[in-house]
Amino acid sequence: MIDDKEQINYIETLLASDDYQTIVLQLQNIEHIYQQVSKAELIDSSWHQSSELTNGIGISPNDAMRCFQGTSRTAKYLKAVYQQVKRLIKQYPDRPVELVYAGCGPWGSLITPLLVMFKPQQLQVTFIDVHSTSLNSLKQIVNALQCELLVSNYVNLDATQYLHAKEIDLIVTETLYNGLHSEGIVSIIRHLARQLSEKGDVIPKRIVIDAHLIDMKSELKLLNSFDHALGQVPTKRQLLENRVFLGNMFELSKDVLAVIDAHQMNEKPSDNLPCKALFIPDINDEQHFALSTCLYLTDEIVLDEYENGITYPLCMSLSRQYIGKQVLFKYQCITPVGFIQQG
Template structure:
């Protein structure tokens, strides 16, 4: 039996309360499954077999509609981002009382995953959205979702555009920008290019989500990393080498950096680790999700002396860090 609009919104509200306020992972998993069932049922976009195609841009890959739907099902990723955005909205409501908080969501996908659940926590008199995606199929699905859930009062506009070149609309004060368009180590997708375009256009008080993305070079050992998954609460022994890049509200494009890697008889793999601070205390660390899985750079066999490795970020249709020993 098809749910009424009221039943859909009650179901979404209950699931969102779990994401925001519960810490039991089984409850959180079930809440995300309920959200997926609801969103997929309304839009017809199911996070199942990927049969559609990514969109390739001069600034990187924009994921397909079904791939974007899959992002919802990464438990810790969704939970941390939704919680962080919830706290960020409350912060803005406290600091600019009496104003509607206008949020640009660049790369909203078919579900508006990081904002749609929060319509159960805030009214349209408190928050308004500009939902932007370069994929017309994703944007059309988002329109259907908001129409069928009777949430159109929240939306200033649905925009099909490239976020790396998008300009804020005249007469709309943007208080928050959300863009979660990345892979681990900032590869492949246009997160850096989007930040480079949008952050300079933001007012000083406006918030960018995520607050910080740090990429660090780390020496690892396979046996140590394996224990992380097989031994309860095991903390792998690693050798932190140096910060490769940090993107934040005080945005700067990545600059070439040279890092000295110490000699090690035990740790022979150089990885890039990614840590994402969504907002406040909501942080995604190593192995929390696909965005923070270590990215292997190279193996350093029989290394008796320290060596220097130069990293450079390439902005292109295949963005990411290159390295030279």
């Protein structure tokens, strides 16, 4: 059993702080507790096994657990979820907020530290994961937190196949790699967002993919001038000193997906989503074509470049035949998931 006063102190301190080292300490405190509670699951043979799904891979329980150590990512997600749940509780005072966490992993890292802050009549959480091992571990943590009454269901399923019994008020997921390659966040949000309530929302609210030509040698030199142990990363302005901005290529949000769905309503169902065309200028030998990823968890809380592995640039090959021309990409939602050149 976890000391609820201790847990509340950790999460309240984290939510109230913008100091990186303070946040690191609180996450380490929570991680230590979770390691102790879920330790028995580490002997399960499926702990290190990923799953190949139609719409992208489901990373292994072990890899999902390790994501907790991404300080900026975990802290910002927790702050965003807390803010959105508080907002929705005010919007729906007469019933619990229905939260669906897709790809929760063995710790439910982006939700479970917050459970001690709410009552069952305020919040009901559904955890979804394709790995039963993850859900077994997660149940131990929720039970140790004495928060069983806040969890309405544990669903062992591909989230793109899940139908919620009620309208969903908040979707939470972090099923992505940089440049939206390999994992299934686009398909997951596209499917679940169709089940949102009128005032419902998604975390992340928006994911913006921009295209650049990047001088990676100069950019790495810039990166090495920052102390990553203190959470320091370059600003957008500093990064653009070594880049040529080509344009916004793709944006993922419930509103964008609704427009795409409306456009494709009377067409043959497509696994490919449209992207904006890009003009490719001359490329020198030092430059790489790359996609940047920025997560707007809410309008105010942003996980920017280099704050986590999921927001590192994704370098892609680009034929020199496109120099001086427009190139069009499509986003492929089925495996292999990611952006594909159309010419």
